[in-house]
Amino acid sequence: MAKLNDNYLKLKAGYLFPEIGRRVKAFSQANPDAKIIRLGIGDVTQPLAPAVLKAFHDAVEDLASKENFMGYGPEQGYEFLIDTLIEKSYKPLGVELKTSEIFISDGSKCDCANILDIFALDNKVAICDPVYPVYNDTNVMIGRTGEADEKGYYSGLTYLPCTEENGFTPAIPSEKVDIIYLCYPNNPTGAVASREDLKKWVDFALANDAVIFFDAAYEAFITEPGIPHSIYEIEGARRCAIEFRSFSKTAGFTGVRCALTVVPEELMADTGSGEKASLNKLWNRRQSTKFNGVSYPVQKAAAAVYSDEGWAQVKETIDYYMENARLIREGLQAAGLTVYGGVNAPYIWLKTPGGMSSWDFFDKLLSECHVVGTPGSGFGPSGEGFYRLSAFGDRQNVIEAIERIKNNLA
Amino acid sequence: MAKLNDNYLKLKAGYLFPEIGRRVKAFSQANPDAKIIRLGIGDVTQPLAPAVLKAFHDAVEDLASKENFMGYGPEQGYEFLIDTLIEKSYKPLGVELKTSEIFISDGSKCDCANILDIFALDNKVAICDPVYPVYNDTNVMIGRTGEADEKGYYSGLTYLPCTEENGFTPAIPSEKVDIIYLCYPNNPTGAVASREDLKKWVDFALANDAVIFFDAAYEAFITEPGIPHSIYEIEGARRCAIEFRSFSKTAGFTGVRCALTVVPEELMADTGSGEKASLNKLWNRRQSTKFNGVSYPVQKAAAAVYSDEGWAQVKETIDYYMENARLIREGLQAAGLTVYGGVNAPYIWLKTPGGMSSWDFFDKLLSECHVVGTPGSGFGPSGEGFYRLSAFGDRQNVIEAIERIKNNLA
Incomplete structure (x- = not known):
């Protein structure tokens, strides 16, 4: 049955x-x-931007001939796109990433949902309130919670209220948590995190062996100087944070579908037997087994976003x-x-x-x-x-x- | 930690x-x-076929103007593609499907992995041996098994050997199972299932309230008449089977990424409290929450596969x-x-x-x-x-x- x-x-x-x-x-x-x-x-x-459209068309045309035809690509994404992101999007922030640390996907929604696959169910998870509903609902779906109370809080999750009173900046949790979702610039409040705000989170995560899921889908909309675009601008974040970025809002790709997730090689989590193991390897295995890469013409279009x-x-x-x-x-x-x-x-x-x-x-x-x-x-x-x-x-x-x-x- | x-x-x-x-x-x-x-x-x-390429280019060009621009599409896929599949791919087989029963995705690999999300962990699962490794590995990853033995069999799964002796046609399991993966035409053996073969599986599933995951990724390669292209050609299959199909091999989409999964509305499974609930609704919720639809130009290209x-x-x-x-x-x-x-x-x-x-x-x-x-x-x-x-x-x-x-x- x-x-x-x-x-x-x-x-x-x-x-x-x-x-x-x-x-x-x-x-x-x-x-x-x-x-x-x-x-x-x-x-x-x-x-879409004209240069992006041109690259999109050109890549579709590659599929018209045996000579240029592209079949299965790497599940992790093509190096031409990953290396472009490393050079054009991360290096100017002073952030150095390796090709093996960026995973291209068809959307941040998928990634920030699927990332739960590689974590044990008994991790204690903190999310902000209000929050992008996907963070909450996917934790319910995977079985990390009990029922919702009359307010809408599910038992088993730690909620971090973001209110007018605290300037929509959540307090560091007083209880121990293992995974923290942060989204800056924030959806829905539009709040941003300063370097000092993020440093507090990174320090907290390092002190508690916690992992931060950092959703930076809106980083391209930061207009004021000094506000971090990536959590990896903060010292130590490579050892405690996974970052999600998307082409959806940045380049008008909501209907085109392309995103990226960064899992640094230093990032470890505990095995049941008390050892540490690489989350990068686990995510690579997850993506290799459960995903087949992003459409080739879409990746070509995405790479053109970062041409001059x-x-x-x-x-x-x-x-x-x-x-x-x-x-x-x-x-x-x-x-x-x-x-x-x-x-x-x-x-x-x-x-x-x-x-x-x-x-x-x-x-x-x-x-x-x-x-x-x-x-x-x-x-x-x-x-x-x-x-x-x-x-x-x-x-x-x-x-x-x-x-x-x-x-x-x- | x-x-x-x-x-x-x-x-x-x-x-x-x-x-x-x-x-x-x-x-x-x-x-x-x-x-x-x-x-x-x-x-x-x-x-790719010229007609498919033309539709692909045309849809990319839609993204060049405000008037024709397409942003987020339905997570389930566009009706223009779903209804084309219903009319051109299923109706000729005598299979009637509703728009709400087909879910477009970026690959059958994803779907036949992700489908496990909506089932309880304590279902007893049967897979063929040899088998497309994704079925096996995703069950291990989700925690349904113990360790592998020296042969490579994971404890907790029921393996159905497909050997030269049985003509690569597995026997109906003698023990009770809740979920059965079948793939016809078969990857890797190339074997097919006759109408009678499939009827045995459907009857078994109905008798045991089991669900069949039917992978029909290679149905387009059937050359002999009389061999079912869809499990829904078998009476009763709407009440016990989920079918996976793909454009990957059918239309050369391995690098383009498009597939479909059929979850009939009659298909039910048991809740923990002993009631029945609709798997179609659960899959719809899963896809709405964890997926954001397939690239619009890709769906347009896919629909063109079924133009005359x-x-x-x-x-x-x-x-x-x-x-x-x-x-x-x-x-x-x-x-x-x-x-x-x-x-x-x-x-x-x-x-x-x-x-x-x-x-x-x-x-x-x-x-x-x-x-x-x-x-x-x-x-x-x-x-x-x-x-x-x-x-x-x-x-x-x-x-x-x-x-x-x-x-x-x-």
């Missing part, structure tokens, strides 16, 4: 974004003429989105709202007016302004009373959305 | 194909002038590979070898001459003929004394490889 994984039944609701999709669909079916502006899911809207021409074009789009962020932030502030983020991150985290609940505010903006954002409570209990807007829209839509919200709240 | 997943340490050796890669690399470094012909890993060699023009071109390449299979099979038979497969499958499973071990024969063909195949023992203990050749080579290479082997064995 086949038995299913009961842990899935502990999951309280649908994944956040499908739920938003359902509400928007219902509204638009009832109001077919409403021009809905979506600043919710954080999906990009601007075309490609990066200039990609940077222009990043600047475009960050100008959106400024317009949203300042527009909402002018409307009297309390607003966070949007300076070094493409997300604006606003406090709902009058203590309205996140979903009530979502429904209000959907029905009255035809604007879709993301309810803060969807990211965790401490997100209640907040609402996330994404800066990835088209400029005219962003301007119109903010006007509608300003008029509605006036 | 972070603890790693100790189950990984039970894995005996590197994954089969990386090990082959290491031996070939060592040989070619020592013998830089040797012209090595690779008929090992089963990677395709012929270009695309399929005619794709079929021509399949026929080309199956003509290779015939040349290999008949050439080796002429050399006095005992040979299986190669009629409805792109793999030839040959008995090593004089009782030579699989790896010895591998090393002999590598060093004396500069031909790379796959040692049968790499697929499991019952593969010892066999050797797999793939028909996916270029024609001239196939002819030359067979000539070299014939001359060597003469």
